[in-house]
Structure formats: structure tokens, C-alpha cells
Amino acid sequence: MSTFQAPKGTYDLTPPRSAKFLAVREAISAPLRDSGYGYIETPGFEDVNLFARGVGESTDIVSKEMYAFETRGGDKLALRPEGTASVLRAALEANLHKAGNLPVKLWYSGSYYRYERPQAGRYRHFSQVGAEAIGAEDPALDAELIILADQAYRSLGLTEFRILLNSLGDKECRPAYREVLQDFLRDLDLDEETRRRIEINPLRVLDDKRADVQKQLVGAPMLRDHLCDACKAYHEEVRVLLTAAGVVYEDDEKLVRGLDYYTRTTFEFVHDGLGSQSAVGGGGRYDGLSEMIGGPALPSVGWALGVDRTVLALEAEGIELPIPAATSVYAVPLGEEARRVLFGVVTQLRREGVAADFAFGGRGLKGAMKSANRSGARFTIVAGERDLAEGNVQLKDMESGEQEAVALADVTGTIRGKLSASDG
Numbered sequence: 001m002s003t004f005q006a007p008k009g010t011y012d013l014t015p016p017r018s019a020k021f022l023a024v025r026e027a028i029s030a031p032l033r034d035s036g037y038g039y040i041e042t043p044g045f046e047d048v049n050l051f052a053r054g055v056g057e058s059t060d061i062v063s064k065e066m067y068a069f070e071t072r073g074g075d076k077l078a079l080r081p082e083g084t085a086s087v088l089r090a091a092l093e094a095n096l097h098k099a100g101n102l103p104v105k106l107w108y109s110g111s112y113y114r115y116e117r118p119q120a121g122r123y124r125h126f127s128q129v130g131a132e133a134i135g136a137e138d139p140a141l142d143a144e145l146i147i148l149a150d151q152a153y154r155s156l157g158l159t160e161f162r163i164l165l166n167s168l169g170d171k172e173c174r175p176a177y178r179e180v181l182q183d184f185l186r187d188l189d190l191d192e193e194t195r196r197r198i199e200i201n202p203l204r205v206l207d208d209k210r211a212d213v214q215k216q217l218v219g220a221p222m223l224r225d226h227l228c229d230a231c232k233a234y235h236e237e238v239r240v241l242l243t244a245a246g247v248v249y250e251d252d253e254k255l256v257r258g259l260d261y262y263t264r265t266t267f268e269f270v271h272d273g274l275g276s277q278s279a280v281g282g283g284g285r286y287d288g289l290s291e292m293i294g295g296p297a298l299p300s301v302g303w304a305l306g307v308d309r310t311v312l313a314l315e316a317e318g319i320e321l322p323i324p325a326a327t328s329v330y331a332v333p334l335g336e337e338a339r340r341v342l343f344g345v346v347t348q349l350r351r352e353g354v355a356a357d358f359a360f361g362g363r364g365l366k367g368a369m370k371s372a373n374r375s376g377a378r379f380t381i382v383a384g385e386r387d388l389a390e391g392n393v394q395l396k397d398m399e400s401g402e403q404e405a406v407a408l409a410d411v412t413g414t415i416r417g418k419l420s421a422s423d424g
């Protein structure tokens with residue numbers, strides 16, 4: 001081990017487990033790519049005020065967990081704690097919303113940073129794949145996103161997840177509800193911090209997990225009973241479309257997300273095998289965010305799924321993803337001349353599209369064959385001086401154990417033929 005270790009709350013992705021992360025990113029993004037979402041990449045840091053205004057000054061994410069810093073040049077920046085504000089900022093900056101093709105549908109994949117107390121499933125550096133559909137108010141768009149996340153998880157073989165669904169109302173009905181809720185909460189016996197929260201973000205109090213708080217919340221006014229007619233109808237349409245698509249969800253009137261920009265539809269994907277950090281993904285509608293960051297009115301909806309937690313969910317369900325061996329052919333040279341010849345064969349195989357690797361470092365036959373085994377290669381090519389003198393190499397089928405001499409001049413063609421025969 002070196003003097004240094006990965007910083008607290010972070011971990012490295014190393015083979016073979018890292019292959020699962022690539023497979024999860026691929027599985028989550030595939031349904032999006034097939035549904036008109038274009039890929040977007042934004043910087044790992046932004047103006048700190050983008051998050052303060054967008055995600056919300058009073059949220060834990062901004063007030064406690066943000067990696068905010070001042071540059072040598074005096075700019076106040078923050079490592080991105082989430083993707084939505086950045087993606088909307090970038091879409092506005094590139095005028096994507098003016099191209100006359102709304103909604104603008106975007107997907108992304110990257111690293112995010114939150115200074116949280118680390119525990120299983122909760123890290124300071126984590127990875128999300130997300131999707132944002134910008135500039136359309138249409139319940140079918142909310143439904144589409146939930147359906148695509150469900151499809152992604154099912155394609156991975158996950159079954160022990162649940163979808164929690166709620167509506168947080170809009171600028172018509174939420175302020176009135178907020179006051180009713182505040183009046184109710186102010187009469188309860190709560191600690192100082194929670195009392196402060198009543199004034200800043202009372203809906204979050206409903207989300208308090210402590211039993212003594214939950215006990216007092218029985219009979220609290222619920223937003224569901226205070227939604228305006230437009231929000232009610234919108235929510236009902238989302239539910240109808242999900243049901244028609246065969247997507248099972250649970251109404252969760254206490255679902256309040258940890259970001260301030262949400263309006264109307266909110267949802268979370270939770271996995272029952274993960275203990276306390278059970279949210280594998282979440283999202284919702286954010287009709288006011290564009291205006292909050294200085295843009296025009298652009299009603300939008302999106303989600304982000306946590307890649308780290310999705311991998312943990314796969315492991316909790318004992319799902320082994322079918323990850324094909326990275327190498328099809330492994331070359332083991334015996335002697336200097338064979339090194340040059342087989343290195344040439346490997347180069348040629350690669351150019352012909354066959355995944356091939358080589359026993360580097362001049363090890364003996366035994367060690368090299370061990371590496372060939374470990375590589376998962378279907379075939380091994382072995383050659384020594386005598387084989388070369390006869391114009392041959394030995395081709396070993398690692399599945400059957402059979403070995404045969406193959407003419408050096410035909411070796412790449414022979415291998416390609418055998419590989420495509422065993423594929424079919």
C-alpha cells in the first residue's frame with residue numbers, strides 16, 4: 001500500500017467490480033437513448049449560486065453538504081452536488097429551448113459530490129445517470145420518465161424495488177397548504193432545529209424519520225387534500241398512464257424530496273435490500289427552476305438514478321450481470337522470435353476486431369498460461385521455435401482443452417472463423 005488512500009467517503013472502482021458500473025450506466029442510459037434523449041456533459045463545478053438558488057439555500061445539500069470554494073482568481077464555485085441545475089443552465093446557455101423543438105430531452109452520466117456522513121450506500125463522491133425533459137408540461141412526459149427508469153431497472157433483472165409517487169402541488173396551491181401545515185406544526189413539541197425548519201421548509205418536517213416526531217404528525221394536514229384542481233387532474237393523468245403501462249407504484253403522500261425545486265410530480269425508487277440508504281433514484285417536475293436561475297418559464301421534469309446504489313441493489317439481489325470476457329484470444333510466446341511473431345498476430349487480430357491480449361514481461365509457460373486462464377480468453381495461441389520453424393502456431397481451445405497446429409499464415413482467419421462459429 002502507498003502512503004495515500006482514497007479520501008474519506010470515497011472509493012475506487014477497480015476490475016472486476018468496475019465492469020458492473022459500466023454495465024449499469026449502459027443499462028440505465030439505453031432506454032433514454034432509444035427515446036429521443038441526447039447526451040449532455042457539463043463541468044464538474046459551477047457558480048455556487050446556481051445551486052444555492054436552484055437546489056435551495058435551506059436544503060441540507062446546499063447548507064451542509066456542498067463542496068464550495070473560492071478560486072485563486074476569486075470565483076466562488078462549488079463541486080456539483082446534483083445534475084439538474086447544471087443541465088438546465090447549460091440548455092439555457094446553448095439556447096436549446098429556442099430551437100423550436102420542445103421538450104429538449106437530455107441524459108447525462110457523471111460524478112457528484114456531497115459532504116455527507118459516509119456510511120454504506122452514502123458517499124462523498126458518487127455517480128448518477130440522469131435525464132431531464134425541459135420545456136413541456138405534459139403528464140405523459142412525467143410518465144415516460146418513470147416508465148424508462150422502471151424499464152432500465154427491469155433490464156438489469158432488479159425486482160425488489162418500489163416506486164413511490166406524490167404530487168407537491170404548484171405555486172397556486174402549495175403556499176396556502178404551507179401555511180396550514182405551519183399552523184399545525186407550530187403547536188407540536190419539537191426541538192429547536194425542527195422548529196426552525198417549520199419556518200423555512202415545513203414539508204421536510206413531514207419526512208422526519210424519528211418515531212417521537214412521527215407520532216405527533218398523526219392527523220397533520222396533507223398536501224393531497226389541498227391540491228388545486230389543475231394539480232389534481234395532472235397527477236391523476238400521470239397515475240392513469242403509469243397504470244396503463246403496467247408500472248406498479250405506491251402513492252406516498254409523505255414523499256418530500258431533499259431539493260427545493262420540485263413542483264407537482266415527485267417520485268423515488270427505493271430498494272428494500274439496502275438498509276437505511278434505500279433510495280436508488282429519484283426525481284420529479286420542476287416547473288419553476290428555469291425562472292429561479294434567470295431563464296424563461298420552462299416547465300420540466302427529470303430524474304437521477306444512483307449508480308453506486310444500483311450496483312449495491314444488484315448485489316443485494318444476488319444478480320450477476322452477464323459481463324462477457326474482455327479477451328477472446330491470448331497469445332503466449334516461448335522465446336524471442338516467437339515474441340515478435342505473436343505480438344504481430346495479436347496486433348493483427350485487434351485490427352480485425354478480435355479482442356486479444358499478450359503475455360507481456362517474458363514469463364515462463366506456466367505463469368503465462370495462468371494469465372491466459374484468468375483472462376477468460378476462448379483461445380490461446382502458443383508458439384515456440386519449433387512451431388515457427390514448421391510455419392505453425394499451437395491453437396488451444398480453452399473450453400474443450402483441445403490443441404491443434406494451425407498455419408501461421410492463416411491463424412487470424414482460422415480464429416475468426418472459430419469465434420463466429422462458437423457465437424452462433
Ligand code: HAM
Nearest residue numbers: 082084122123126279280281282283284302303304306
Ligand atoms: P437525489 O435524490 O438527490 O436527486 O439523488 C438521486 C440519487 O442519487 C439518489 O436516489 C441516490 O441513489 C444517489 N445519491 C444521492 N446522494 C448520494 C450519496 N451521497 N451517495 C451515493 N448515492 C447518492 C437528484 O440529485 C436530482 N437532481 C434528481 C432529479 C433530476 N430531479 C429532477 N431531475
